[in-house]
Structures are given as structure tokens and as C-alpha cells.
Amino acid sequence: MAQVQVQLTNVTKRFVTKTLGDIVAVDDFNFEVYEGECFSILGPSGCGKTTALRMIAGFEDLTEGEIHLGGRPVSSSRKNLYVPPEERDLGMVFQAFAVWPHKNVFENVAYPLRIKKVQRAEIERRVKEALHHTSLTGLEKTYPSDLSGGQQQRIALARSIVTNPKVMLLDEPLSNLDPHLRETMRFELKELQSKFGFTIIFVTHDQSEAMAISDRMLVADMGKIMQIDTPENLYNRPINRFVHSFLGESTFLNVVIKDGKVYAKGDMEHPLDLEAPPNAESEMIMATRPNAIELTADKGYQTHVQTRIFLTDRTEYVVPIGNQTLKVQTPHRITFAQGESCSVRFVEPMWYPVEDPEAEKERQRRQLI
Amino acid sequence: MINLRRNKDLAAVEGRRIGLDNVMTALAFVLLLVIVVIPISMIIYNAFFHEGKFTFNLIVEQLTRSTTLSSMWNTIKIGGLVTLFGTIMGVFYAWLLGRSNIPGKKLMRSLFTIPYMFPPFLGAMAWDLLLNGRSGYLNRWMMQTFNLSSAPLNINTIWGIVFVEVSYYFPFVFMQVVSALERMDPTLEESARIAGAKQGTVIRTITLPLVVPAISAGALLILISSLAHFGVPAILGFSQGIFTLPTRIFAVISRSGGSFEGIRQAAALSILLVVVVALALLLQRKVLSSGGYDIIKGKSMRPTLINLRGARIPLFILALVTLAVIVMVPLIMIFLVGLVRAYGLPLIPANFTLANYTRILTTSGTLDSIKNSLILAISAGIISMTLGTLIAYVVQKIKPRGTGVLEILSVLPYSIPGTVLAIGVILAWSGSLGINLYNTLWIILVAYIARYLSFSMKTSSAALLQVHPSLEEAARTCGATHTESLKDITLPLIRPAMISGFFLIFLPAMREVTTSVLLYGPYTRTLGVQIYSLRDAGMMPQAAALGSVAIVLIIVINAIVNAITADRKGV
Numbered sequence: 001m002a003q004v005q006v007q008l009t010n011v012t013k014r015f016v017t018k019t020l021g022d023i024v025a026v027d028d029f030n031f032e033v034y035e036g037e038c039f040s041i042l043g044p045s046g047c048g049k050t051t052a053l054r055m056i057a058g059f060e061d062l063t064e065g066e067i068h069l070g071g072r073p074v075s076s077s078r079k080n081l082y083v084p085p086e087e088r089d090l091g092m093v094f095q096a097f098a099v100w101p102h103k104n105v106f107e108n109v110a111y112p113l114r115i116k117k118v119q120r121a122e123i124e125r126r127v128k129e130a131l132h133h134t135s136l137t138g139l140e141k142t143y144p145s146d147l148s149g150g151q152q153q154r155i156a157l158a159r160s161i162v163t164n165p166k167v168m169l170l171d172e173p174l175s176n177l178d179p180h181l182r183e184t185m186r187f188e189l190k191e192l193q194s195k196f197g198f199t200i201i202f203v204t205h206d207q208s209e210a211m212a213i214s215d216r217m218l219v220a221d222m223g224k225i226m227q228i229d230t231p232e233n234l235y236n237r238p239i240n241r242f243v244h245s246f247l248g249e250s251t252f253l254n255v256v257i258k259d260g261k262v263y264a265k266g267d268m269e270h271p272l273d274l275e276a277p278p279n280a281e282s283e284m285i286m287a288t289r290p291n292a293i294e295l296t297a298d299k300g301y302q303t304h305v306q307t308r309i310f311l312t313d314r315t316e317y318v319v320p321i322g323n324q325t326l327k328v329q330t331p332h333r334i335t336f337a338q339g340e341s342c343s344v345r346f347v348e349p350m351w352y353p354v355e356d357p358e359a360e361k362e363r364q365r366r367q368l369i
Numbered sequence: 370m371i372n373l374r375r376n377k378d379l380a381a382v383e384g385r386r387i388g389l390d391n392v393m394t395a396l397a398f399v400l401l402l403v404i405v406v407i408p409i410s411m412i413i414y415n416a417f418f419h420e421g422k423f424t425f426n427l428i429v430e431q432l433t434r435s436t437t438l439s440s441m442w443n444t445i446k447i448g449g450l451v452t453l454f455g456t457i458m459g460v461f462y463a464w465l466l467g468r469s470n471i472p473g474k475k476l477m478r479s480l481f482t483i484p485y486m487f488p489p490f491l492g493a494m495a496w497d498l499l500l501n502g503r504s505g506y507l508n509r510w511m512m513q514t515f516n517l518s519s520a521p522l523n524i525n526t527i528w529g530i531v532f533v534e535v536s537y538y539f540p541f542v543f544m545q546v547v548s549a550l551e552r553m554d555p556t557l558e559e560s561a562r563i564a565g566a567k568q569g570t571v572i573r574t575i576t577l578p579l580v581v582p583a584i585s586a587g588a589l590l591i592l593i594s595s596l597a598h599f600g601v602p603a604i605l606g607f608s609q610g611i612f613t614l615p616t617r618i619f620a621v622i623s624r625s626g627g628s629f630e631g632i633r634q635a636a637a638l639s640i641l642l643v644v645v646v647a648l649a650l651l652l653q654r655k656v657l658s659s660g661g662y663d664i665i666k667g668k669s670m671r672p673t674l675i676n677l678r679g680a681r682i683p684l685f686i687l688a689l690v691t692l693a694v695i696v697m698v699p700l701i702m703i704f705l706v707g708l709v710r711a712y713g714l715p716l717i718p719a720n721f722t723l724a725n726y727t728r729i730l731t732t733s734g735t736l737d738s739i740k741n742s743l744i745l746a747i748s749a750g751i752i753s754m755t756l757g758t759l760i761a762y763v764v765q766k767i768k769p770r771g772t773g774v775l776e777i778l779s780v781l782p783y784s785i786p787g788t789v790l791a792i793g794v795i796l797a798w799s800g801s802l803g804i805n806l807y808n809t810l811w812i813i814l815v816a817y818i819a820r821y822l823s824f825s826m827k828t829s830s831a832a833l834l835q836v837h838p839s840l841e842e843a844a845r846t847c848g849a850t851h852t853e854s855l856k857d858i859t860l861p862l863i864r865p866a867m868i869s870g871f872f873l874i875f876l877p878a879m880r881e882v883t884t885s886v887l888l889y890g891p892y893t894r895t896l897g898v899q900i901y902s903l904r905d906a907g908m909m910p911q912a913a914a915l916g917s918v919a920i921v922l923i924i925v926i927n928a929i930v931n932a933i934t935a936d937r938k939g940v
């Protein structure tokens with residue numbers, strides 16, 4: 001097993017606000033990030049991603065818990081230990097680029113080295129190298145305001161790799177770029193990582209971005225860690241309804257379980273063609289992916305096509321089931337006309353308990369603060 | 370690109386030969402001609418032409434007088450020192466209240482804008498009462514207590530003038546920098562921390578350079594205001610023969626008793642003052658490059674506050690003491706002296722009486738001055754606001770040929786000292802052009818309008834820039850005429866800006882001294898002039914009493930304004 005680079009133990013952050021009450025932005029975070037790993041923190045707005053990252057960087061103190069960087073304790077509420085950001089040897093890239101408008105490209109990138117009092121010739125050499133790796137060669141004398149968003153973000157990248165940090169923190173670094181550029185930059189970032197071997201902690205609310213870039217990822221909601229796993233496992237075995245809906249497309253069905261049979265809520269006459277899960281409760285949520293539902297003429301639960309939508313790479317159907325509707329996606333070759341009768345069958349769905357209605361309210365409150 | 374000239378075509382669509390736009394354009398040019406061009410031309414004419422012939426004699430004559438040279442030197446020295454110390458103080462407190470964890474930041478921040486509202490000449494009066502070289506209360510008390518043979522502190526010096534001006538001008542820089550710090554993206558500073566820089570280094574290498582444009586803009590305001598300032602050097606300097614160009618001009622005029630020769634000398638001195646201001650502006654531009662950086666923050670981000678640790682409480686106390694010294698002490702002094710039976714008596718309750726207040730509130734002269742100031746401030750506010758909006762509309766939306774000239778003409782008076790403007794108005798409107806407004810309120814009003822036009826022009830311009838042409842065009846497609854779309858769409862949208870433009874003029878006009886002291890006649894004293902004359906006539910307690918009334922008036926009006934403008938809709 002590779003060495004642990006970043007370790008959070010029981011990390012909690014509570015903000016006291018005068019207007020909207022206290023808020024636990026980060027609630028008992030525990031995780032490790034290994035050397036050379038690309039680790040994403042994913043979650044909806046207000047879930048505490050930025051707060052977690054800023055605690056690792058040293059911009060926020062901890063209400064509770066401990067953070068280790070490369071085996072060294074850097075923040076600890078118990079020991080009242082707090083190593084300032086400048087002594088943590090990190091690289092960090094922010095969403096708003098944060099390149100200094102009063103310094104040209106060279107001076108922006110050279111700044112960390114100047115602070116460390118590196119020799120002139122060495123600065124020249126290393127800045128040149130960093131600019132080369134970020135395709136900024138030739139722009140040394142240019143000021144950031146004359147550059148595009150993508151170039152500005154590259155300056156920020158160059159500036160953070162120039163000191164060769166072990167850990168790189170990125171807070172939604174690509175979300176201010178247009179989609180095409182976002183993809184290119186994502187690729188370049190991975191390139192840089194393999195060249196320099198740094199560890200990445202990548203914060204984003206974009207699930208496809210996180211999926212594409214990470215070795216492992218953490219999904220958080222309302223300050224709590226929901227699940228940590230590889231992208232594949234997270235997609236295939238989401239631990240709860242929230243994670244299921246957050247990664248990829250989901251379709252949910254409220255079901256009632258009676259005598260070992262599964263009924264869609266609103267239709268207690270025709271059971272679904274499914275085994276009840278072990279230790280089932282009487283009411284549950286069944287979750288599946290729209291493209292994992294089989295749509296046939298006669299195998300499974302009998303219903304009809306309510307709406308048919310032709311998408312570029314697949315066809316989407318909406319079919320009524322009980323008092324609910326279900327979203328089904330199939331390859332183009334399977335065609336049913338609107339109103340035509342059909343059957344649906346589920347393949348290895350996931351089962352979750354019915355969600356507490358309070359949770360949604362709390363989620364909204366957090367986004368207001 | 371959006372074609373902002375579209376409106377012109379739209380006006381033509383109306384099918385009239387003289388569209389509304391043409392009328393407005395013509396009006397703007399004529400008004401600026403009358404209000405700005407004529408007075409300024411009259412100064413230039415009188416300073417350079419003698420009996421119809423061009424000559425440098427008058428200027429040269431002034432320049433060879435030692436009094437002129439020393440006034441010039443004093444003006445420059447005071448202006449430079451006030452700018453230097455005011456800037457340092459403004460930046461320091463902006464940083465302390467904007468970026469540190471000092472207690473009570475919100476309250477302190479609004480308290481620190483009070484000096485901005487405080488009329489500087491009342492501050493000067495208060496400090497004169499306290500630290501006058503001969504009779505200041507504090508000086509006498511210290512002489513008695515410590516058995517000193519002479520006054521330990523003397524406010525009637527260049528440094529005294531600098532001290533008082535700094536107290537009331539530093540908010541220019543303070544307010545600019547506080548807002549720049551507020552708008553600044555905190556990750557700009559955080560990236561420097563991550564890069565390995567310590568807090569102090571970050572402030573020096575990142576924060577300060579990024580707010581230089583804001584500092585520079587504020588410093589410029591201080592410099593212009595100080596160079597043109599009349600009240601403080603007049604109150605503190607006259608008794609010691611310390612003159613600046615504005616006070617020298619006043620002295621020349623009042624000594625000559627309004628004779629033409631005096632006014633011509635004043636015109637020559639005015640030219641020198643304008644030259645000094647212009648040179649200062651050029652120098653400033655050289656020293657501090659202006660032009661803003663794009664430092665606006667993105668998503669809701671909270672700046673990291675710098676932990677002052679052990680220095681937190683001492684710095685808090687320092688800020689409170691500063692406020693006490695520049696606001697509370699003068700305020701209390703003015704109120705107390707307003708209560709005392711006769712000037713010079715110790716400030717103890719036994720000597721207190723309300724007689725001064727009843728006297729000033731029953732003498733017609735004083736009541737008239739309050740009434741005059743109210744009339745002038747309200748009418749100058751309304752007229753300048755309307756004209757400013759009109760000109761702004763012509764400049765921003767109609768853009769006729771000569772837009773640049775229009776723009777320059779309307780902001781020109783702002784960098785021309787009030788004293789100079791007053792001389793110009795005297796030269797233009799006391800008969801030499803066939804119209805004699807001398808000794809009437811009209812002449813003061815004309816000067817006020819010229820002086821404050823740029824204020825409303827600026828706020829209206831900013832608001833109009835945000836009214837997208839498509840809004841008016843949408844109204845036109847709904848069938849509204851050009852006039853109707855203006856009335857129904859544009860005006861309502863910029864109304865809040867016009868209202869704040871009004872108060873931006875009303876408040877300083879209420880306490881104006883610089884121009885009115887040169888323009889007043891026997892029945893047209895303003896509030897400021899009346900306080901000044903009462904004091905000049907040795908009626909110190911009454912002057913102080915009237916000063917307190919003025920302060921109360923200003924504070925009350927300010928509170929009302931804040932309440933009104935707090936919830937504003939529009940752009």
C-alpha cells in the first residue's frame with residue numbers, strides 16, 4: 001500500500017452565524033489520501049467541500065479533529081496546533097484563478113520561488129520549465145488581463161507546481177472554463193500529475209468530471225461523508241438514495257413489500273417481477289438506472305408507453321407504473337410507439353429506506369447561508 | 370457591439386424636424402456655456418487682458434510679491450502633507466477595519482465615516498478654542514496645571530492646519546480602500562500564503578499593490594480638496610498671518626472692499642491657484658499610476674481576517690481614541706462653548722446658559738442665514754441634479770458631435786477650486802455682461818450649480834450606463850413615443866441615482882463657506898458665512914451655538930437620507 005499523504009481524523013467544522021443559526025459545515029470527516037492518488041471530494045453546493053479543503057490548506061481552524069500531512073500533524077483542535085498555510089508545502093488552485101493582475105506571467109509563477117529566496121538562475125530555469133509544462137512558453141511578459149480564462153488557469157497551475165509540492169489542492173478549478181476547455185485541462189492536469197507525481201485533492205460538484213479524473217472519490221451531503229470508493233463502485237453500488245441520484249442518471253420507484261412480493265405503490269394487484277431484498281421493510285425505494293431496465297413486449301410488469309423521446313444516442317420512454325412514472329432508456333433498435341403496450345423488468349436494482357422529508361429542508365437551509 | 374446612437378435614429382423616426390434629442394443637446398451646451406464657460410473665460414480675460422491688450426503683467430506682478438509666493442508655498446506644503454498623512458491614515462484604518470479581527474468592525478466602519486460629514490471649518494473652530502496659542506482652553510489648563518510660561522501646543526500653525534484637514538479628509542482614502550478590500554477576491558491573498566508568503570509579506574506584495582488604484586483615487590480627492598480648501602486655513606491661519614492661495618484671494622477681495630482692482634488681482638491669483646492644482650494633478654498621475662485592476666471576487670467568499678492577537682485590544686483602543694479626538698472632542702467643545710455665558714470663562718456648569726441659543730434662534734440675521742442655506746441647498750440640489758442628468762443623458766445616450774467637450778466642461782468645475790469659481794462668477798454676473806446679480810442669492814446659486822454639477826453628472830452617468838438601450842427600444846416597439854419612453858422607462862430606472870445625487874449636493878451645500886464667503890451680500894449670508902462672521906466679530910459663543918445647530922441639522926438630515934436611500938430600487 002502506498003504511503004498516506006493526507007489524513008483527516010474526526011474533523012468537524014462548525015460556523016456560528018448570527019442570522020441563520022449555527023451550521024456544521026463539515027461533520028466528522030475521516031479519510032486518507034495516498035501518495036500519487038487523485039482523490040475527489042464531490043457533493044452539492046453547501047455540502048462542505050470548500051470548507052474541508054480550506055482546513056487542509058490551513059485557512060480554517062478545526063472545531064474538532066486532527067489533520068496530518070505526510071505523517072506530520074498540521075492541525076489539531078485538541079493540541080491547539082495550527083501550522084500556517086505557508087508552512088504546509090502545498091499547491092493550491094482556486095476556482096476564480098487568483099492570478100495576480102499586477103504581476104506578469106513570469107512574476108506570477110516566480111513568486112513562490114522568490115519567497116523561498118531561490119537563486120536567480122534557478123528561478124529562471126524552474127519557471128521556464130513550469131511554463132513549458134503548462135503550454136505558456138512565450139507569454140512570460142504578458143499580464144493576466146490580456147489572457148483567456150484557460151490561460152489564466154494555466155498560470156495558476158504553473159504557479160502551484162513550480163515549487164514541486166507533494167500535495168495539490170484544487171477547488172473547482174475548471175468550473176469557470178467552457179466545456180471543451182474543461183476537458184482539455186482535465187487531461188493536462190492528469191498529465192502533470194503523472195510527470196510530477198503529486199497527490200491531488202480535487203473538489204467539484206460535477207460528477208462526470210470527478211468520475212473522469214479520480215482514482216477514488218468522496219461523496220458528501222450536508223457536511224457528512226456519504227461514501228468513499230472508486231468511481232466504478234460508487235456508480236454500481238451507491239450506498240444510499242442520495243449517492244445513487246448524484247452519480248449518473250437514476251430512476252426511483254416507491255415500492256410496498258408484502259408477503260415477499262414487491263408492488264409499485266398505487267398498484268397492489270400486479271407484483272413486479274422481482275425478489276424482495278433480504279431484511280426488507282414494508283415500504284422502500286427501489287433505485288435503478290434508466291438504461292438498466294429491460295423494455296420488452298411481454299416479459300415483466302405490463303404497462304404502456306406514455307411518452308417517447310428520441311435522444312441522440314438512445315431513446316427515452318416514460319412509462320406509468322402504479323401511481324408513478326418510470327424513466328427507461330433503450331438503444332434505438334428497440335422501438336415502441338407512443339401508447340403501445342409494453343413490459344418492464346428490473347435487473348439488480350438497489351433498495352433504500354424511505355427518505356426523511358426533513359433532509360431536503362436542511363439541504364436548502366445550508367445553501368442559503 | 371450595441372449601437373448607442375440608435376436613439377438618434379429613433380428620434381428621427383418621430384418625424385419631427387427638431388427632435389427632443391436635439392433640444393436636449395442644445396440645452397446642455399447652452400447651460401454649460403452660461404454656467405461654466407463664461408465665468409472661467411472671464412477670469413482668464415481679466416487676468417491676461419488689460420484695457421483690451423494681452424499682457425502677462427498682472428501675473429508677473431503677483432509672482433514678484435513675497436506674500437503671493439509664501440501663500441503658494443503654503444498651499445503646496447499643506448496640500449502635500451495633508452495628502453501624505455491622510456492617505457497613510459486612511460489606508461491603515463481601512464485595512465484594520467476591513468481585514469483584521471478587531472472587535473465591533475461594522476459599527477466602527479460607520480463611525481469612521483462621520484469625520485467625512487463633519488464640516489472641517491467647525492472642526493478648526495473647535496481646535497482653535499482648545500489649542501489657540503494664546504487663549505485655547507486646553508493650553509491655559511496645561512499652563513496652569515504644569516506651571517508653564519507659554520502655551521505648550523499651538524494649533525495656529527501650518528502643522529495645526531494639516532492636523533485638522535487630515536482629520537476630516539482621510540475618509541476619502543479610507544472609504545475608497547475599504548470598498549476595494551471588500552470587493553477584492555480573497556483567494557488572491559490566499560494563493561500567496563500557499564506560495565509560502567507570511568502574512569506581512571502578503572500585505573506588502575499582494576494586498577497593497579492591488580489597492581493602489583483605490584488609494585490613488587482617494588489621495589487625489591484629498592489633494593484637490595486640500596489645495597482648494599478655505600475654511601480651516603482661514604480660521605487657524607489668519608491670526609498668525611499664515612495664508613494659502615484661497616485665503617489670500619479672500620483677503621485681497623475683502624481688503625479692496627470689492628473694488629475692481631482687487632477683483633483683478635484676485636483673478637490673477639486664481640490663475641496661479643488653478644496652475645498649482647493642475648500641476649499637482651499631473652504630478653499625482655506620474656507618481657501613482659491609476660487605472661483599476663480586475664480584482665472583483667467570484668462566488669460568495671469570505672475574506673480571511675487577520676488575527677491581530679495581542680495587538681487586538683490596543684489597536685481597538687487606538688481606533689476609539691482617534692475617533693474621540695477627531696469627532697467627539699470638537700463636537701463637545703462646540704456644544705460647550707455654545708453654552709458659555711462669555712467667551713473665555715471656564716467651562717463649568719455655573720457659567721452655562723441657553724442665552725446664546727435663544728439669541729441666535731431669535732435674531733433675524735441668523736434665522737435668515739439658515740433659511741438662505743436651505744433655499745440654496747435645495748434649489749442647487751434640484752437644479753444641478755436635473756442638469757447633471759440632462760447632460761449625462763446627452764453624453765451617454767445621444768452622443769452628439771462634441772460629446773467630449775460636454776463631458777469635460779461638466780466635470781471641469783470639480784477640479785477648479787471654489788474660490789476661483791466665485792471670482793469667475795463675480796466677474797461674469799456683476800454687471801460687466803449686462804446682468805447684475807451681485808448681492809443676491811442668485812449669484813450664489815449660480816456658483817453652487819457650477820460647483821456641484823459634476824457630482825450629479827457622475828451618479829447619473831453611472832446609472833444611465835446600466836440602462837441598456839434595448840429597454841427604451843422595447844418601449845418604442847410597444848408604441849411609446851421617444852418622450853414617453855424616456856419618461857416611463859429611463860427616468861424611473863435612474864430615479865434612485867438622481868435622489869442620491871440630490872443629497873450628494875444638498876449636504877455639502879448646506880455647510881458651504883468657500884464660495885459663499887466671497888459672494889454674500891448684506892441679506893444673503895449663508896449658514897457657514899454667518900458662523901464665520903459671528904466668530905470674526907468676536908462673538909465666539911454665539912458662533913459655537915450656531916455651529917452646534919448646523920451639526921445637529923447635518924446629522925439629522927444624514928440620518929433621514931440614509932433611511933430613504935437604504936431601500937432603493939432601480940439601477
Ligand SMILES: Nc1ncnc2c1ncn2[C@@H]1O[C@H](COP(=O)(O)OP(=O)(O)OP(=O)(O)O)[C@@H](O)[C@H]1O
Nearest residue numbers: 015025044045046047048049050051366367369671
Ligand atoms: N466563514 C463562514 N461562516 C459561516 N458559514 C460558512 C462559512 N464558510 C462556509 N459556511 C457555510 O458552510 C457550509 C459549507 O460551505 P462550503 O463553502 O464548504 O460549501 P461547498 O461545498 O464548497 O459549496 P459550493 O459548491 O457552493 O462551493 C455552507 O452552508 C456555507 O454557507
Ligand SMILES: [Mg+2]
Nearest residue numbers: 049050051171
Ligand atoms: Mg465551494
